[in-house]
Amino acid sequence: MSLMEISNLYKSFGGLSAVLDFNFHMEQDELVGLIGPNGAGKTTVFNLITGVYKPDQGSIIFKGRDLVGLAPYTICAQGVARTFQNIRLFNDLTVLDNVKIAAHKDVPYGLMSAILRTPYFFKGEDQIEQQAMKYLEIFKLDKKKNELAKNLPYGEQRRLEIVRALATSPQLLILDEPAAGMNPQETQELMELIRLIRDKFNLTILLIEHDMSLVMGVCERLYVLDYGQIIAEGTPQEIRSNIRVIEAYLGEEVE
C-alpha cells in the first residue's frame, strides 16, 4: 500500500479551478518533487493535503486513512508536517521555543502539573528540551537556541522551519520551496541535509522547488503540474526531456 494516495482531487476558488483531477501517490521513504510553472497550483495541493483548504472533491488517503475533512492539527498528529513558501516562524520566540512548540503533541505532563510545578513537569520539560536540542544540533542551530527566530539570517530561518516541522515527528515531510532565496552554496548544503534527514529519520519527503538544480539533484521521482493537473511523471532525466514539460515551462516552439 502506498503511504499516500491522492485521487481525483478538485479545488476551485470563485469559479477558477486551482487543482483539477489531481492524482498522485507516494511510497514509503520516497523523495518526490512537485514542480510546475507559476500559478500551476502546487502550493494549493500542499494546502489541501495539510488541511488548510478543504477540497471540493476527491480523497487523500494517508496510511489508509482519508485526511479530507480533518482539522490541520489532526492531520499533523497523523504524521504530516510541512514548511511554508513564505517563512512562517514564531518570530518573537526563541529558536528553542519554536522547536519545543512543535513537540507539543507529545507533552508528557498535564495542565495541573504545569500550574502546580510538580516533578512530572520538570522531568517532562527536560525531555522536551533534549529532544529539541537533538534536532537543532543536526541542523547546526544549537548555538543559536536563545536567539529570537526573527533575528536569524535568512538561510537559517529556512533551516529552522525544517527543524520545527521535524519536531512534530512526522512520517511525511512536505517542503514548500525550501531553497527559495538561498544562494547556490546554501542550496547545495540544503540538498545534502534533505538527504541526510530522510535517511536518519526514515522520512518520506515531498517538495516543491523552483531551483531545478536542487530538484533534479535530490528527487527520485518528479511530478509536473500545469493548470492544476499532472502533465508528466518520472525520473528527473525523463522529465528534463519531456516535450510537454518543456512546453509548459518555455511555451510552445514558435515557427
Added chain:
Amino acid sequence: MLELTQQIVNGLSLGAIYALIALGYTMVYGIIKLINFAHGDIMMVGAFVGYFSLTMLGTNILIAMLTAMAACAILGVLIEKIAYRPLRNSTRIAALITAIGVSLFLEYITIFILGPSQKVFPDSAFPIKAYDIAGLSILNKDLFVFVSAVVLMLILQYIIKWTKTGKAMRAVSLDQEAAVLMGISVDKTISITFAIGSALAAAAGVMVGVYYNTVNPLMGIIPGLKAFVAAVLGGIGIIPGAMVGGFVMGLLETMVSGYGNSLYRDAVAFGVLILILLIKPSGIFGKDTGEKV
C-alpha cells in the same frame, strides 16, 4: 395595523440616522480595513458644532448642518493623518486600539472643555409640528431627518458612482497596488474618504440633536455602536449594505421599544451583532473570503 405602520414611520427616521453613521464606518473599513471606533465621537463633535452654530451664531438648521459637516470633514482628515496613517502597516489590532484611544480622547477633551452636562437644542431652531396623515401622526422633525438623510445618501451615491474621485475611492479599496499603477494617490484618496465619512457623521449628529433635542459629550457611543452593528449587518465595506443595515437597525429598535421592554433596547443591537458575527460575519451583502497561506 395602524400602530405597526406608526412604528415603521418612527423607525425610518432613526434608521436614516444610523445609516448615515454606518456609511462612514463602512467607507473607512472598505479602504483601510480599520474599524474607526472614533466615528461615533466624530458624530458627537458634529452635533456640538451644530449646537453652537445654532445658539451662538444664530444660523438656521441647514447652515448649522453644513458648518458641522465642514468642521468634521477637517477633523476626520486630521485624525487619519495624525493617528491612523503612522499605523497603516502595523497590525489591525494596533490600529483598533489606537481608534479606541482617539474615541476616548474626543469624548473627554469635550468633557474637559464643555463640562459633562448635556445641552438642550434650542426649540426655536426647529419648532415641532405634527401632521396627521391617514391616521398616522408624523412629526416634522422625523420628516426633516428622513428627507435630509436620504438626500445626503443620494449625493454620496452620485459621488461614489459617477465622479472620478468616487471611482478612485473604489479602485483603492479594491486593489491598492493596482490603483497606484493608475497614478492614483492612495494617501489623498484615503483622506477624501475620511472627509466624506466624517461629514456624513456630522450631519447625523445634528439630526440626533434635532431628534432627541439634547447633545452631550458621550452621545456618540451608543449610536456609534449601533451604526457599527448596522454596517456589519449589511456587510462591512459595502456601501448599500450600510444603508440597508441602518434602516433595519432603526426599525428593529423602535419595534423592540414599542412592543417589548425598552430596557432591552440597547441589548438588541448587540444581540443582532453577535448573531451576524456567528452566522455570517461577512454580513447580508458580503462574500466570504479565506486567508491566504
Added chain:
Amino acid sequence: MQKNKLIKFSTEVIILAVLFSLVQYLITTGLLNQYYQINLTSMCINIILAVSLSLINGFTGQLSLGHAGFMAVGAYASVIVTNMWDYPFIAGLLAACAAAGLAGFIIGVPTLRLKGDYLAIATLAFGEIIRVTLQNIDYVNGPAGILGIAKLTTWPWLFGATVLTILVAVNLINSSYGRAIISIREDEIASELMGINTTKYKVLAFVIGAMFAGLAGAMYAHYFYIIKPETFNFLKSFDILVMVVLGGLGSTTGAIIAAISITALTAALQSFPAIRMILYALILIIVMIYRPQGLMGNKELSLKTFGRIWSGRK
C-alpha cells in the same frame, strides 16, 4: 541547576513573606490610613484584572474587549453566595471563579472562531449583554444594584488572590501549554499546522482569564460595599486594556507594573476624571504609534534582572 532553582524559589518566598507582613503590620498599626488602603486594594484588583486580560490579549493575541463583563459575573455570583445565601467568603470566591469561567466558556467557544477586530467587537457586545442582562434581573435589583455587601476582602485574602493569579499565569505561560498559547499569537495557521489545537488553547486561555476576572470582581464587591451593572460597562474593559497595552502585550510583569502605575495615576487625578481619561487616550495612541508592543514588549522583569543590576554586570 537544582540548587539554583531552590535558591530562586526561596528568595521569592522570602520577598513575598516580607511584603505581606510589612503591609499587614502597617495596616494593624494604622500607619496605612484608609485612603492608602483603598488604593492598595484597587491596585491588587487591577493587577488581577490586568494579568488575567494579558493572558488573553497579550499572550494568546486575541483582542478581548469584554473583560469587565466577566468581572461583573464574578462580583454578582460571589455576592449572591455570601450576602444572599449566607455562605462563607471562600465559597463566594469559588462561585465567582466558577461562574465567570463558565461565562468565559459559553462566550469563548462561539466567538473565538472570529479573528482580530471582529473578535474584539463580539467580546465587547457580549460584555455589554452581560451588563444589560444584569440590569434586567430583579433578583439582583436591576440597574440599582446591590447595596450593603459585607466587607470581607481583607489584606490576606487580597494578597493571596493576587499572588495566586500571578503564579497561575506565570506557571501556565512557562509550560508547554503556555508555548502553545503563545504560538497562536505568533502565527495561528503555522501553530495549527504544527499540531496545536488552536481552538482548544484559545478557549483555555479565555476561560482562565475570565475566572480570574471573576475573582477580581468578587474582591471588588466585598470591599466597596456596592455593585451595580453600570460599574462594569465597556469603559471598565478599556481601563484594563490600557494597562495591558501600556505594560506590553505579552509581559506579565509589564501588566503588573502598568496596573500599579495606572492605579496610582488614577488616585492622583481623582478630582480630575476628564484629565485622567484624556491621559489614557493619549497613552493608547502614543504607545501604539511609537511602541506598539507596549513599554515592556514581551520582556519580563525578573529577580535575575535585579540581581544583574545589583551586581553591576551586564
Added chain:
Amino acid sequence: MLEVKEIDVYYGAIHALKKLSINVEQGSIVTLIGANGAGKTTTLKTISGLLRPRSGAIYFKGNEITKVPPEKIVGLGISQVPEGRRVFASMSVMENLEMGAYLRKKKSEINSDLENVFTRFPRLKERSRQMAGTLSGGEQQMLAIGRALMARPQLLLMDEPSMGLAPLLVKEIFEIIKDINSRGTTILLVEQNANMALSIADYAYVIETGEIVLQGNARELMHSEDVKNAYLGG
C-alpha cells in the same frame, strides 16, 4: 529610453535583485525571461516605484526616477500591466478603462483613446458595462492591457501577460503586443513563456536568482541551449 543601473533590491531578508542592469531602447520590444522566482516581477515593480532599490539607479529618458513615488511615475509615461492582471473586479469594464486615464485631463483625447482600445478589443466594447470580475481570463488580460494603454504610455511594462491563458489566447495576446509596439510604444516584456517572448522581442535578458545570466539578440537566443538550462537546470 530606460536604463536600469546595477540595482540591488531586497524583499525582507531576501536579496531579490543583485546588481541588475537593463537597457531598453526607444521603440523596441525588450524581454526579460526566466523561471519562477528569478526576480522578474521584482524588476518591474522596482521600475514602477512600488519597490525601492537599496542601491543603484533607474533613468527614464535621461532623468533619474529612482525616488519618484509610483503614482508620479505613471505621469512620466511608464504604465504597467501587472502580473495576474489585477483588474478592479467590482468595477465595470468602462470604469476600469477610465481609471487607466486617471491622470489625464483632456476629455477629447481620452475619448479617442477609448475608441482605439475598443477597436483593438471589440469584446471589451460589448462588455463595457459588465463587472470586470465576471470576464474570462483572456478578456481580463485584454482589459488590463487596455487600461494601461489609456494612460498613453511611452513605455509599457508587461508582467507575464500569458500566465494562465490557453495557447490560442497566448498567441492572440502576443499579436496584440507586437501591434502596440508597431504603433510606437516601447515595451518591456517579462515572461516565463520564453519561446513566445523571444519570437517577438528585439533584445532579451535571461534572469536567474536575481542576476542577468545571459543577454543578446532575441533571435539568437531563441535556439540557445543555455536558455533551456536556465529553466530546467543544467
